[in-house]
Amino acid sequence: MDQRISFVTLAVRDLDASRAFYLDGLGWKAALDVPGEVLMIQAGEHLVLSLWVSHEFEAEVGPIRRGEGVAPITLSHNVRTEAEVDEILATARAAGAEPVGEAVQREWGGYTGYFGDPDGFRWEIATNPGPIGQVVLP
Template sequence: MDQRISFVTLAVTDLEASRRFYLDGLGWTEDLYVEGDVCMIQVGERLVFSLWQREHFEAEVGVVAAGPGVAPLTLAHNVATPAEVDAVLALARRAGAETVGEPQEREWGGYTGYFADPDGFRWEVATNPGEIGQKVLP
């Protein structure tokens, strides 16, 4: 198996609300949309971000676990500077995102902040001065 990920899929409770958040709010462009089912957005050379209506997701993948807390994963959007972190977080807030703490300098040398999308999925917006951080910048 090649060392790569092709799709990141989120099971969402309201596809239209999530679609508005990512397309209208964050300014992303969809590549495929099936009304009431799925929205797919190419986010990298060989990487697609997929928003799948929860009921359709569960029919194929299985019942989504529910309970208190947040999903045990984060999505990250890395940028080159702290000012860009602040700008992306401000854009997400204008789009309706919930702010999850204010951005701050981290002990490992980066600067990060978090927001939650309409389903509560946590997005980290970060600048990472290390070698691995440089690998993910365009």
């Protein structure tokens, strides 16, 4: 098996809200948009973010665990500068993102902040000065 990820699929409650947030708010473009079912966004050269209506997701994958707290996953978007981190966080908040916290300098040397999408999935916007941080930059 090749060491790679092709799709990240998130089950969403309201596809219209997700569409408005990601396409209209963040300015991303749909690669595939099936109203009432799924929205796919090419998020990298060989990576697709798939936002799938939760009942369709459950029909194929199985029951979703529900309860208090946030989903045990974060999605990260790395950039080169701290100014870019702040700018993206401001754009996300203007698009209606749930602010989780302002960006801060981390003890490991990076600068990161978080926001939540319409379903509460946490996005980390970060600079990572280490070698692994450089691997993910375009």
